[in-house]
Amino acid sequence: MLVVMQRDATEDQIRRVAETIETLGYEARTMPGAQRTAVGVVGNDGRIDEARLSGLDGVREIIHVSQPFRQASREWKPEDTIVTLSNGLEIGGKDLTVMAGPCSVEGESEILEAAHAVREAGANVLRGGAFKPRTSPYSFQGMGEKGLVYLARAGEATGLPVVTEAVDPESVPAVAEHADIIQIGARNMQNYSLLRSVGHTQKPVLLKRGISATITELLLAAEYILSSGNPNVIVCERGIRGFDPSTRNILDLTAVPLIHERSHLPVIVDPSHGTGSRRYVPQMALAGIAAGADGIMIEVHQNPSEALSDGAQSLYVDQFHSLMNSVQKIRAAMDELETADATIATTR
Ligand code: PEP
Ligand code: MN
Numbered sequence: 001m002l003v004v005m006q007r008d009a010t011e012d013q014i015r016r017v018a019e020t021i022e023t024l025g026y027e028a029r030t031m032p033g034a035q036r037t038a039v040g041v042v043g044n045d046g047r048i049d050e051a052r053l054s055g056l057d058g059v060r061e062i063i064h065v066s067q068p069f070r071q072a073s074r075e076w077k078p079e080d081t082i083v084t085l086s087n088g089l090e091i092g093g094k095d096l097t098v099m100a101g102p103c104s105v106e107g108e109s110e111i112l113e114a115a116h117a118v119r120e121a122g123a124n125v126l127r128g129g130a131f132k133p134r135t136s137p138y139s140f141q142g143m144g145e146k147g148l149v150y151l152a153r154a155g156e157a158t159g160l161p162v163v164t165e166a167v168d169p170e171s172v173p174a175v176a177e178h179a180d181i182i183q184i185g186a187r188n189m190q191n192y193s194l195l196r197s198v199g200h201t202q203k204p205v206l207l208k209r210g211i212s213a214t215i216t217e218l219l220l221a222a223e224y225i226l227s228s229g230n231p232n233v234i235v236c237e238r239g240i241r242g243f244d245p246s247t248r249n250i251l252d253l254t255a256v257p258l259i260h261e262r263s264h265l266p267v268i269v270d271p272s273h274g275t276g277s278r279r280y281v282p283q284m285a286l287a288g289i290a291a292g293a294d295g296i297m298i299e300v301h302q303n304p305s306e307a308l309s310d311g312a313q314s315l316y317v318d319q320f321h322s323l324m325n326s327v328q329k330i331r332a333a334m335d336e337l338e339t340a341d342a343t344i345a346t347t348r
Helices: 011-023 108-121 145-158 169-178 192-199 215-227 255-262 271-275 281-290 317-347
Strands: 002-005 027-031 038-042 059-063 097-101 125-127 162-165 181-184 205-208 233-237 267-269 295-299
Touching (some): 011 027, 011 038, 097 108, 108 125, 108 145, 145 169, 162 169, 169 192, 181 192, 192 215, 215 255, 255 267, 267 281, 271 281, 271 295, 281 317, 295 317
Parallel strands (some): 097 295, 162 181, 181 205, 233 267, 267 295
Antiparallel strands (some): 002 038, 002 059, 027 038
């Protein structure tokens, strides 16, 4: 971390910054420059409270030389994290993960039918919310524990691992008991007691990006889970809030290569919430894979117009089938590109 001083900072102000750094337990290195002086923090272990320095007189800005997250960073773990599920699926490894199913579990036969449909099309994880964090308190709030049981049964019947959301620390034990992956929704990305609580389990966690969260904030949220003792974290780009109401959110696909560069954690792209409209879901799903995502999460419903939540962005089953055909083609093209890149790299 570098503390850059204002041009007219006095010797006293520079000394005060250096003393504060030392009081915090780090070494201060003052570097006078032609325009302004900077004070480097040596031995920063990521725990430094930036506000102690940014508020001091004469300070212009704080520049981070290394990432504020540690265990989530590539420096901490250069090789990719692979989260292996009970059916052998390697999320972040050689497999392409396709999580699919309705937004909400709506009944036992409904989720079972959905599970068969998405498995037949080629999905390898079943999704379905039992606890639903809805924007309005008057919207369907999910089936709760009953929904968890129905989801788990549908998963068992089809051999698909299941992912579902925990909305508060109280719901974590039940979700951990019935699900293979615990989802933390966008609205809860910075619910630190919830992050700690899933961090105390060893269950894989799908952490969705908050609607106005930066990549650094997303990876710091992942850091809460990792530093609580759970290494099985998968992050999800699901769109961020923009200014244009043409789409529900703006799917930030640059997040995929960016997170892969800065972190070893697997990345899933969710074009359903990312666009809010089934018209754009297939294109953005394919774009996500082309951007290098380890998988996609797609909302699919047998009868979207009757869905209890997110019908407008849910694909019809036949649309999901044809999307999966294209997915295989894009994935094969990506594999071919990788082989070509490797050949170029070895012959150059
Ligand atoms: C969901 O997956 O249905 C969901 C509520 O997602 P998000 O938290 O990304 O809005
Ligand atoms: Mn949804």
